[in-house]
Amino acid sequence: MTDVVKSKRIAAIDWMRGFVMIIMVLDHVSMVYNRNHLSTDSAANYILGTPLPAFEFFSRWIRHICAPVFVFLAGTALAISVERKLSRGFDSKGIDKDILIRGAFIALLDPTITSFFAEN
Numbered sequence: 031m032t033d034v035v036k037s038k039r040i041a042a043i044d045w046m047r048g049f050v051m052i053i054m055v056l057d058h059v060s061m062v063y064n065r066n067h068l069s070t071d072s073a074a075n076y077i078l079g080t081p082l083p084a085f086e087f088f089s090r091w092i093r094h095i096c097a098p099v100f101v102f103l104a105g106t107a108l109a110i111s112v113e114r115k116l117s118r119g120f121d122s123k124g125i126d127k128d129i130l131i132r133g134a135f136i137a138l139l140d141p142t143i144t145s146f147f148a149e150n
């Protein structure tokens with residue numbers, strides 16, 4: 031008989047984050063592969079008086095909550111992770127340093143690698 035290791039992760043956060051990612055993927059894919067997609071449906075590109083089909087309006091509206099929910103869930107997971115590390119005796123300055131280094135690395139990827147591939 032094998033021992034089952036119980037995960038300390040909160041499955042609801044992971045499931046909701048995955049669900050939101052699927053909705054975001056559908057949004058991004060529809061911009062590329064939907065030949066009826068209106069490129070003027072965003073606030074930046076909207077042309078006054080342009081009709082927007084009801085289905086596209088409601089589907090885009092529901093997808094606009096994805097980014098804030100995803101960021102909220104990522105922050106929640108980070109807060110839980112920090113609390114667990116603190117309860118195990120990790121130094122709070124070390125945790126802060128680790129988070130800042132990871133954030134700086136991700137922020138550095140955008141203007142370097144990500145932008146390089148987006149231009150080609």
